Amino acid sequence: MKNIKKVIAIGFIAITMSSCATVFGGKVNAHQKTKPAPGQQQRSVRVGALIANIVLFAPGLIVDFATGAIYKPQN
Secondary structure, three states: OHHHHHHHHHHHHHHHHOOHHHHHOOOOOHHHHOOOOOOOOOOOEOHHHHHHHHHHOOOHHHHHHHHOOOEOOOO
């Protein structure tokens, strides 16, 4: 019974600590990770991932912004 509870707890933590853009957004490239220099244009945010994070699990926004996965890749 203890093992089942541990597996459920680990699964729950893994699901809640992941975020939409990190999981479904694909590989993060250098453009997404690098902050723009002063005077450069700001990076665009993936609106779908932003809304999904807000609706499903708001703390996932922290993960997406920290990894840069929330930003659109450069064309």
